[in-house]
Amino acid sequence: MATTLITGGTVVTSTGRADADVLVDGERIVAVLQRGSVLLGTDLTAGVDNVIDATGKYVIPGGIDAHTHMSLPFGGTAASDNFETGTRAAAWGGTTTIIDFAVQSHGQKVQDGLATWHGMAAGQCAIDYAFHQIIGDVNPDSLAALRGLPDEGISSYKMFMAYPGVFYSDDAQILRAMQVAADTGMMTMMHAENGPAIDVLVEQLLAQGKSDPYYHGVARAWQMEEEATHRAIMLANLTGAPLYVVHVSAKQAVEQLAAARDNGQNVFGETCPQYLYLSLEDNLGASSEEWGSFEGAKWVCSTPLRSKEEGHQHHMWQSLRTNDIQMVSTDHCPFCMKGQKDLGLGNFSKIPNGIGSVEHRMDLLYQGVVDGQISLERWVEITSTTPARMFGIYGKKGVIQPGADADIVVYDPNGHTSIGYPVDKDGNPTGRSHHMNMDHSAWEGYEIDGHVDTVLSRGKVVVTDRQYVGAKGDGQFVRRGLSQYLI
Amino acid sequence: MATTLITGGTVVTSTGRADADVLVDGERIVAVLQRGSVLLGTDLTAGVDNVIDATGKYVIPGGIDAHTHMSLPFGGTAASDNFETGTRAAAWGGTTTIIDFAVQSHGQKVQDGLATWHGMAAGQCAIDYAFHQIIGDVNPDSLAALRGLPDEGISSYKMFMAYPGVFYSDDAQILRAMQVAADTGMMTMMHAENGPAIDVLVEQLLAQGKSDPYYHGVARAWQMEEEATHRAIMLANLTGAPLYVVHVSAKQAVEQLAAARDNGQNVFGETCPQYLYLSLEDNLGASSEEWGSFEGAKWVCSTPLRSKEEGHQHHMWQSLRTNDIQMVSTDHCPFCMKGQKDLGLGNFSKIPNGIGSVEHRMDLLYQGVVDGQISLERWVEITSTTPARMFGIYGKKGVIQPGADADIVVYDPNGHTSIGYPVDKDGNPTGRSHHMNMDHSAWEGYEIDGHVDTVLSRGKVVVTDRQYVGAKGDGQFVRRGLSQYLI
Amino acid sequence: MATTLITGGTVVTSTGRADADVLVDGERIVAVLQRGSVLLGTDLTAGVDNVIDATGKYVIPGGIDAHTHMSLPFGGTAASDNFETGTRAAAWGGTTTIIDFAVQSHGQKVQDGLATWHGMAAGQCAIDYAFHQIIGDVNPDSLAALRGLPDEGISSYKMFMAYPGVFYSDDAQILRAMQVAADTGMMTMMHAENGPAIDVLVEQLLAQGKSDPYYHGVARAWQMEEEATHRAIMLANLTGAPLYVVHVSAKQAVEQLAAARDNGQNVFGETCPQYLYLSLEDNLGASSEEWGSFEGAKWVCSTPLRSKEEGHQHHMWQSLRTNDIQMVSTDHCPFCMKGQKDLGLGNFSKIPNGIGSVEHRMDLLYQGVVDGQISLERWVEITSTTPARMFGIYGKKGVIQPGADADIVVYDPNGHTSIGYPVDKDGNPTGRSHHMNMDHSAWEGYEIDGHVDTVLSRGKVVVTDRQYVGAKGDGQFVRRGLSQYLI
Amino acid sequence: MATTLITGGTVVTSTGRADADVLVDGERIVAVLQRGSVLLGTDLTAGVDNVIDATGKYVIPGGIDAHTHMSLPFGGTAASDNFETGTRAAAWGGTTTIIDFAVQSHGQKVQDGLATWHGMAAGQCAIDYAFHQIIGDVNPDSLAALRGLPDEGISSYKMFMAYPGVFYSDDAQILRAMQVAADTGMMTMMHAENGPAIDVLVEQLLAQGKSDPYYHGVARAWQMEEEATHRAIMLANLTGAPLYVVHVSAKQAVEQLAAARDNGQNVFGETCPQYLYLSLEDNLGASSEEWGSFEGAKWVCSTPLRSKEEGHQHHMWQSLRTNDIQMVSTDHCPFCMKGQKDLGLGNFSKIPNGIGSVEHRMDLLYQGVVDGQISLERWVEITSTTPARMFGIYGKKGVIQPGADADIVVYDPNGHTSIGYPVDKDGNPTGRSHHMNMDHSAWEGYEIDGHVDTVLSRGKVVVTDRQYVGAKGDGQFVRRGLSQYLI
Numbered sequence A, B, C, D: 001m002a003t004t005l006i007t008g009g010t011v012v013t014s015t016g017r018a019d020a021d022v023l024v025d026g027e028r029i030v031a032v033l034q035r036g037s038v039l040l041g042t043d044l045t046a047g048v049d050n051v052i053d054a055t056g057k058y059v060i061p062g063g064i065d066a067h068t069h070m071s072l073p074f075g076g077t078a079a080s081d082n083f084e085t086g087t088r089a090a091a092w093g094g095t096t097t098i099i100d101f102a103v104q105s106h107g108q109k110v111q112d113g114l115a116t117w118h119g120m121a122a123g124q125c126a127i128d129y130a131f132h133q134i135i136g137d138v139n140p141d142s143l144a145a146l147r148g149l150p151d152e153g154i155s156s157y158k159m160f161m162a163y164p165g166v167f168y169s170d171d172a173q174i175l176r177a178m179q180v181a182a183d184t185g186m187m188t189m190m191h192a193e194n195g196p197a198i199d200v201l202v203e204q205l206l207a208q209g210k211s212d213p214y215y216h217g218v219a220r221a222w223q224m225e226e227e228a229t230h231r232a233i234m235l236a237n238l239t240g241a242p243l244y245v246v247h248v249s250a251k252q253a254v255e256q257l258a259a260a261r262d263n264g265q266n267v268f269g270e271t272c273p274q275y276l277y278l279s280l281e282d283n284l285g286a287s288s289e290e291w292g293s294f295e296g297a298k299w300v301c302s303t304p305l306r307s308k309e310e311g312h313q314h315h316m317w318q319s320l321r322t323n324d325i326q327m328v329s330t331d332h333c334p335f336c337m338k339g340q341k342d343l344g345l346g347n348f349s350k351i352p353n354g355i356g357s358v359e360h361r362m363d364l365l366y367q368g369v370v371d372g373q374i375s376l377e378r379w380v381e382i383t384s385t386t387p388a389r390m391f392g393i394y395g396k397k398g399v400i401q402p403g404a405d406a407d408i409v410v411y412d413p414n415g416h417t418s419i420g421y422p423v424d425k426d427g428n429p430t431g432r433s434h435h436m437n438m439d440h441s442a443w444e445g446y447e448i449d450g451h452v453d454t455v456l457s458r459g460k461v462v463v464t465d466r467q468y469v470g471a472k473g474d475g476q477f478v479r480r481g482l483s484q485y486l487i
Ligand SMILES: [Zn+2]
Pocket: A191, A246, A247, A302, A303
């Protein structure tokens, strides 16, 4: 295979920066070396197949999005990105690994669910991928299967305290699964919302004629996220299972996580770009000429966008700085407005839950660097290094060092990225500027003071010169080990 | 200068491990490269002057001890290690940088204090050194000087809420200094104990005839550390100054730090090996044939060793895991029992305060890895990487990457280190096993399941084959920038 | 009806003491007057029918036990005290009002459950009684009935987060009921334990052969009480319902209650004598000649007795001092060892849950005064005045003032009470010393430095000279208003 | 002496209400009796000298203002109310006892300070009075004197963490005094603000030309109140002294107090009407035609009025409901604008600190009842019963019961009180409506939906029919015992 030298850039790690070149041989990084790449008199530049000039740019480990849902069946439809379109969009945005969720549905065998997802992904992906396992039906059989998952390269599983009748597990089920996790070292991922209580509120709001997307945010009150977060923490405390709470959006939930960690528990939290930038008022409460007050459907996801009046967004950025929240994933789960989101016209509870962001995570978080919310190092940490450590792929992914997969992004701080559907001077759309399979953008109008310049996936350039040059099937399944954070 | 290749080892960073070789050219690291060191067909091993075989060993960035007091005048005597003996002992123990404290005494100019310390250190050191500045007399003059210190490569200063009449600053003085720190980005380091209140307790205990070393620990009650920590935090909150609390020993003080960080404040804490292993009961309360109940004088330091009954030590290890405490320094301040500590016979308040540990920090913390208290990565983080980031020398120090100083330790997990003064089978001392200028060891009898194998300081091997092969004056002054942790 | 003067005593209220006489006319108190009872020259002593000499004694409002379960069906048997025996025992112990729990079982109408309890109590009681309503089946019908209960003099209802399949309500049901409570001002009483999770632990312990009563305490871990307490608080926060958590035993649950109150929520907590004095180690873990390790069955109740090693009992007394716990009830639910508790021989989960204490609450708490745990005023507050205010009968009950029912206890601080089954000098039992319908005492051997001297129930002396002189049917149903604590 | 019957009213206590009459014989209450006052056939109404008809009104224990400063020397002037004018105004407002502060100045003997205050008050007062002792100079002599104060009927003393050079005590002094308090059971009252730090901010603001009253509030930042509160708590924790923090205004300080109480410490807090109603923005930041931006001087007091934007006032009402703040005093310390407050024209630090409210406390807090902030019972508790219990005069004061001083207020919930300087229809002042010796009112324009109808002081009617009918010298010195709250 080819050799590549990325030269002249600033290598950014989770702890600092180095003016250094990176030498790639085939799929792997073989050296990080002094800028100029002359070692003991040998000019390495001369011998390589390709040279990428990264002068004035950041060289970072490829993004790892640890929470995506390609093709996820939900509410009678399915997420609009499949593994092909979704991972290609990810590549466009500087993400070189996703960890998606295989689903065990009610009544199904865990192994069968996993096989289905392997089938959907194999040969389709633009970048490497791994799986968490959703356990949708805890029973002696599935608990036994759960115990075997680490041998399959699946070291984490997810449960839902929401969605009764669908993915929901009750506390008895959670307890049993967590006991397996404590034994095996698997990470328990939790969707922490009190679903049974929320469903009452949903029913009551609808009965009152409050059917707009805005009421999705009202029904899923922060109290029910805080509560479920605390409950998950105590079940983890009782069993000794490590716990990772997904898509944290309420500041009060963060306080629960922080208290548990200060108390010595192995508890972690993830947030998503939407909880940093978007809000109940501005987005769920939005209206447009096209959709009226149903415009907010674009941002219906769970946990919901929170009130900016209450200050959740501000607090969530702070939590990234203080490490009370450890990393940022997207919970990428896109649905088109036409034919999907519009299933919920007149009834917000029928709107498929999800936002598409897999392409924008690296950019949106980089904007946090520009805005002074986080440091450049913290950007790399929360988008790549910590996800790798958290989910057992560090060394292969999440770091630029010899032996690691050459998943590398050259990021241009002098570039610019406009997200959304630009219009020309007459107001006519010029064609969409993103690559996800959606008929709209949840991030319409966001301007980023930076740009994903070049993307390498296992040594192969897949994005360069604003072109996708990879191929379907480039991506491989990644077997994961246990989380590095376990003590 | 010579080239060196460290080959066959496992490079450990604060985030993970890599099987990789490290190439050194002169004083700097020039590459981290695949094990075997063949790049594009070129065998780098052939061309280097020296090869260090690190097979089966850890290759880590040299230790950074951010809190030492060589030759510090205290209580009518002075710390028994000077910059020569102290830095040589540090090198023996795998520490390749110290940050010592220059002192401005009452009535003195800051510049003069700093010049004195430069004078004491220059040409004496075995390893690189830097300075924090103690501000012992806040006045318009010293505040102006403080503002200029970053230009001198001094980006942090220390104040004392204890020791009235000596180093003590009152709250008005602390406020004024912190305002300068908030302006300049300097780190405020705080000795957080309520000195005026403690001195009342000291006087009362002595009046009651309670003069043994044990009462040093009684007088310096945890409430007075917790209180001062909180006070420092609030003064920092008011001024916006970043705060770093030194030698944290009380679990309640940790809780104050954790709460402030969760609240978004730039607040950090350091602990020391003595607060992880030693206790009021076992050490301050010790007695021996030689010294009777004055034996405890060996462990008189401030903040004091805390009660193990109250669980501080256990909590302090936990704080290292949860990052509520960010790093470990020694507060190395050695005094001999004869002629120094014994000044306090019959009056614990006359015992010079300090313990000598500069040589043992890397080993003692590695034992925490063996004991399952912290991970291998966390060991590197709290002993080297975080100190470098915290005090503005990261990139040059604290990391193994191209461009960094070649301060490298090869650590042998299969080696063993016995600390203290071993005796032969007849009970006769066989000569001391440490290299600090002390007539005893505070760590007598500690056994470490690991060993400092080889130490490079800026590319030069200074410790190898259990021999010190460096020279006085090898170490240079390191100018420091601002802390990397400031947002 | 007759007039009575209680003269020479010290009237103790929840805020202080007065040397005063109390004049009773028929069923009511008509005056509290200066000791000696001469008003404007009129000697009232002369004109009364009875004079009770309270010299050297405390005159207090009769005890109110807000948590009893006479004849409660549980686990295939029923509480061994019925309304006759239980209220008579209460009277013996200085309690003049109980609030018992009417039960709506699954599938039953609330009104029918209430009618059943009215039927069981009417004409049987020695003292006045009121009812809380247990809602065991939340549905549209029972919610409507709940809304009407205040008109029946029932201003509080209880739900269970434990006992799935019996009394258990899920979070959706709790939410709906709390909404009614928020509308009506009714108090929500909560049995706060995570039943579904606990039942898993029970099953697993039994499967491991751990069938002794001790494991009842192990299975019902404090984490599951803390968790449920927090969950109830958040559901109350969301709905605006006032919340009263019954039988709090874990110190961590108290912390949750305290935090909620400091945060401004209408949240209250009750503890019971068993959580102040008894423990997992000493009682659930007890063994005897007669019963072996099944001896612990005497103290099987839920929430369970907690570990004294963990310090819950100490913390619970403290909570009474700081008002983080507002009052003390008994959760009186007695079962005999023979024929009832012994249903659980070989399987702790079959042991009927409950302890009999209704007779001893006033004495056991008075001992807290003697031991310096609480003040004399606090004793009156937590046993009578606060229960009356909390549950809407203050003015009629819980206070000595004109217009109040003459429910009065003369308590002798120089008396003594030995609880349990005394033996004569040959070790032969001399007959039981308590009056509850139990074949043992949970308080065997407790010695109290005080004695219930005289008890008046609505003006009638029912206990005097160590004799019960009242009659079945003396007690009447008390209609209750809303809690006085609602703002 | 005369006998009086107060008939037809509702007696309100800290725990509830009773429709009852109150019989007074001479200076004392001799009975609380059924409304109608017929006992055993004797109509008491017939025999009394005076009958007060309280029909439709509340009969409450006279107000106790535990924090006043009559004639206090401050900043080169003295509080404008002396004991004659101040206590008369108190009587007008339904307050029948004040606890003022005797002052030991620097260099003075405690006994001499106390004697001076006895001299100023004796024969001057309209109502009863007691003293706390300010200790302005801790030394062996004053500590010995402190120990003797309980024998003088002085069971509490106050220290200042603010006002360096005037009343300030350093932490060593506070520790020594608290040790005496722990021994004797005396209550330590603390002015909790970090004076040395605040004085730096004052100096800096003035140097920047920020001299308006508004900057008084800026300089005395909440951080410095929170900090000092925590420090006082920890010194109390160390010594075991009970602690009462005066004039709490910052919500963060309340959190410190609440945490300490939940932790079992004997810690209490008082707030004042100004911290419930007034704010930095509206009052310190006020301007007027007459005074321009110096208008704010009317509300210069310490601790200062807090920002309503930050929500302190809202939180302070909540704290009264949750009992995190136990009582309300005025800190009455009036100064006229002309000749006193105007000393600080051009320099806010020269404005005498203080607000006059002694006349309005009962009304202003009653308005909290009308507004739904607190219950009627809580009103009586925080204005009379708790002050009496807290400061050792309960039984004699603070309660309506036989043996108590007949300090009684008949309060009319249908009356109305307009505070301030009303103007006629032409805008001309019609004469002031208050009776304090001030040339303005800090409460101008406040309208109260209630009215102090009749006031009895030790059995003598002193206010009736909107007239003061008492006399100078009616009031006597009250010797106080220890706080009832000590366990
Ligand atoms: Zn989810």
